[in-house]
Amino acid sequence: MRMAEHFTAGQRVRVTQLDPPSHTRAPRYVRGQVGTVVALHGVHRLPDDVVAAVAEPRVEPVYAVRFAARELWGSGEHNVTVNLWESYLTAAAKEA
Amino acid sequence: MRINDVGGMEGFGPVGIEADEPPFHADWEAHVLALNVALLRRGVYTLDEFRDAIERMPPTAYLAASYYERWLSAIGTLLREKGVLDVDALVHADG
Numbered sequence: 001m002r003m004a005e006h007f008t009a010g011q012r013v014r015v016t017q018l019d020p021p022s023h024t025r026a027p028r029y030v031r032g033q034v035g036t037v038v039a040l041h042g043v044h045r046l047p048d049d050v051v052a053a054v055a056e057p058r059v060e061p062v063y064a065v066r067f068a069a070r071e072l073w074g075s076g077e078h079n080v081t082v083n084l085w086e087s088y089l090t091a092a093a094k095e096a
Numbered sequence: 097m098r099i100n101d102v103g104g105m106e107g108f109g110p111v112g113i114e115a116d117e118p119p120f121h122a123d124w125e126a127h128v129l130a131l132n133v134a135l136l137r138r139g140v141y142t143l144d145e146f147r148d149a150i151e152r153m154p155p156t157a158y159l160a161a162s163y164y165e166r167w168l169s170a171i172g173t174l175l176r177e178k179g180v181l182d183v184d185a186l187v188h189a190d191g
Contacts, residue, residue, distance in 0.1 A: 019097055023148040028097060029104040047144040073104055 035065040060086040099155035
């Protein structure tokens with residue numbers, strides 16, 4: 001089943017604090033972190049489902065999400081952009 | 097959490113950069129790449145399954161392996177699991 005896009009460029013999103021023993025494309029260093037959607041990369045099968053041999057893998061939007069290195073690791077002036085599937089993301093509250 | 101997920105981890109030392117680095121450092125590496133592309137295109141397994149098979153390597157073996165050694169390990173794992181490669185037959189064929 002194809003899922004519609006829930007997020008748009010510029011939106012703040014938080015990565016789910018997941019830690020599966022199985023395959024996922026959400027790296028540990030962004031889990032629980034808040035970033036900004038910078039682009040949509042179309043819709044793709046969720047790798048977690050593909051590898052788990054789910055009969056009908058979820059087909060989801062994939063977003064390029066930008067994080068400040070300082071927020072991930074405590075230092076650094078650069079940004080890190082990670083491609084993340086819709087399932088990994090929730091809407092984050094606006095900046096205070 | 098799997099051993100491959102080392103993004104942001106310190107202590108591995110600098111990334112070695114070779115001037116005029118060749119695409120492959122040995123012929124077997126090119127053979128491994130060609131084999132993987134052929135198996136992916138024939139639909140024997142998906143790219144997601146290939147990544148997963150690399151991640152499932154025993155952590156100590158994963159850390160000790162080179163890039164294409166990881167590829168070869170994953171190809172072997174998937175061919176056994178998909179029933180393409182019969183390890184017993186292979187061993188017997190070798191004598």
